[in-house]
Amino acid sequence: MSGNTGDGAQVGTDTGRDPADAAADDAQAADAAGQAAGGEGSAIPELVIISGMSGAGRSTAAKCLEDLGWFVVDNLPPALIPTMVDLGARSQGNVAKIAVVVDVRGRRFFDNLRESLADLDARNVTRRIVFLEASDDALVRRFESVRRPHPLQGDGRIVDGIAAERDLLRELRGDADLVIDTSSLNVHELRAKLDAQFAGEEEPELRATVMSFGYKYGLPVDADLVVDCRFLPNPHWVPALRPYTGLNEEVAQYVFNQPGAKEFLDRYAELLQLVAAGYRREGKRYATIAVGCTGGKHRSVAMSERLARRLAAEGVETVVVHRDMGRE
Numbered sequence: 524m525s526g527n528t529g530d531g532a533q534v535g536t537d538t539g540r541d542p543a544d545a546a547a548d549d550a551q552a553a554d555a556a557g558q559a560a561g562g563e564g565s566a567i568p569e570l571v572i573i574s575g576m577s578g579a580g581r582s583t584a585a586k587c588l589e590d591l592g593w594f595v596v597d598n599l600p601p602a603l604i605p606t607m608v609d610l611g612a613r614s615q616g617n618v619a620k621i622a623v624v625v626d627v628r629g630r631r632f633f634d635n636l637r638e639s640l641a642d643l644d645a646r647n648v649t650r651r652i653v654f655l656e657a658s659d660d661a662l663v664r665r666f667e668s669v670r671r672p673h674p675l676q677g678d679g680r681i682v683d684g685i686a687a688e689r690d691l692l693r694e695l696r697g698d699a700d701l702v703i704d705t706s707s708l709n710v711h712e713l714r715a716k717l718d719a720q721f722a723g724e725e726e727p728e729l730r731a732t733v734m735s736f737g738y739k740y741g742l743p744v745d746a747d748l749v750v751d752c753r754f755l756p757n758p759h760w761v762p763a764l765r766p767y768t769g770l771n772e773e774v775a776q777y778v779f780n781q782p783g784a785k786e787f788l789d790r791y792a793e794l795l796q797l798v799a800a801g802y803r804r805e806g807k808r809y810a811t812i813a814v815g816c817t818g819g820k821h822r823s824v825a826m827s828e829r830l831a832r833r834l835a836a837e838g839v840e841t842v843v844v845h846r847d848m849g850r851e
Contacts, residue, residue, distance in 0.1 A: 567648055568594075568611035571622040571721075572604070574695055575655030576688060577674055578665040580705045580713050584655060585624050587717040593622040601625055601636035608648055627674050627688055636695070651808065653717075654692075654699035656744055659685055661706040701809040704745040707846070719842055720809065729799055730840045732811045735769070735827040737819025737847040746813035748798070750791060755781050758821040768848055769824025778825040788826065792833040799839060819847030 571593070573584050582597075589595040596607060604623055611618035625636060643650050657665075659682060666673055666681050673684030675691075696702065701720060705713055720730060736743050738753070758764040758774050767774050779785055795812070802810060814830065816822035824845050834841045 566612060566616055566619065567646070568608060568614075568618055569620045570604070570608060570643065570648055570650040571620075572625055572650065572652045573622055573655070574625045574652065574692065574699075576657055576662060576685070576692070577627060578662045579655035579657040580703075580708075580710075581624055581626060581655055583710055583713050584653060584717055585622060587714045588620075588622040588721060591718070591721055593620040593721075594618045595622045595624070597624045598626060599623045601639045604636075604639045605642050605646075608643065608646075627691060640698075651700040652695065652698060654696050654702045656696070656702055656704045656706075658704075658706040658744070700807060702745040702811070704743060706744075729803055729807075730809050730842070731799075731831075731834055732809075732842045732844055733827045733831040733834070734811060734813045734844045734846055735819055735823035735848065736813055736815050737823070737850070738815050738817055740819060740847050740850065742815075743811070743813045743846065745811055747810045748795075749813045749815065752787075752814060752816045752822040752826050754787075755784055755816075755822050757817060759818065764821070767821075768845075769821045769826070769828065770845075770848075774821055775825040775828070778822050779829070784826075788829055788833070792830065795830075795834065796837065799834075799837075818851055819845070820849075820851060824848055 571588065573581055573588070575581055585595050585597055594611065599607065604625075607621055607623065611621050640650070662685050663681050673681045673688070675687040676684030703713070703716055708716070734743055734746065738751075742749065755778060758767075758777050761777065764771075764774050764777060769775060769778065779788075799810070802808075812830070814823045814827045816826075827843055827845070831841045831843045
């Protein structure tokens with residue numbers, strides 16, 4: 524898969540360097556920054572924890588945040604995360620944003636992650652978890668393309684390692700603030716998604732991705748909410764509309780002139796107001812809303828566009844993605 528978001532030539536790579544030694548070096552670098560600032564400060568840095576499936580793009584995500592000015596530590600043992608936050612606080616703003624990559628290469632430390640997260644929460648540290656996901660087929664292709672074994676496959680097959688990793692990371696995925704499915708993304712598309720989430724100077728209360736999709740291509744694995752537009756007549760069966768997409772005004776008018784379409788949009792938008800308020804109270808900053816129809820070309824596209832406008836008008840920073848448009 525050319526230009527995919529797998530960890531590329533670094534997938535499964537063992538540099539021969541002990542993770543604890545690497546973590547200590549990074550910690551010393553942060554400490555030096557604090558000393559250079561001339562003393563200890565009290566500003567607690569923001570924290571992003573990057574995790575997910577091996578081969579799903581963690582290295583790309585880390586490089587993207589580094590380019591955006593984050594202090595990035597790769598493969599840090601989870602027990603040392605609070606220490607990194609403390610060192611960042613001593614830097615008097617020189618290390619204001621820390622991104623930590625946690626993966627199964629540090630699996631002997633992985634059990635400490637829950638304890639570290641509880642410690643951070645008790646200290647009111649602003650922290651977010653970004654989880655990189657991909658389908659089994661995409662991960663197998665990426666590992667085979669670089670001729671590297673999966674870190675957990677042992678004497679088994681790549682799919683065995685993937686299954687073991689999914690089981691290990693299941694709870695962390697459930698706690699993630701942002702889940703990104705990179706199965707069909709290339710490196711540039713993944714970077715664009717992360718730029719959209721982290722490049723802003725001011726953090727909005729809530730960001731939403733409204734994604735149209737086709738059920739015949741499968742459900743989006745990174746969706747927080749899924750809604751079905753297949754109850755509406757399909758423009759595919761109207762010869763004059765078939766070549767076009769839901770971005771076409773004639774197609775959109777056809778969709779919203781159907782009984783129940785406008786009422787559906789109104790009521791679902793009201794429901795999302797309730798959900799968005801709950802997300803804000805719980806500190807959840809990201810939501811992916813998937814809108815589906817049969818092929819992801821007409822109804823779901825038109826509905827996604829209108830729904831995104833509603834959300835934007837209510838102060839939610841919204842991005843629209845049409846996953847399957849153009850696949851037919």
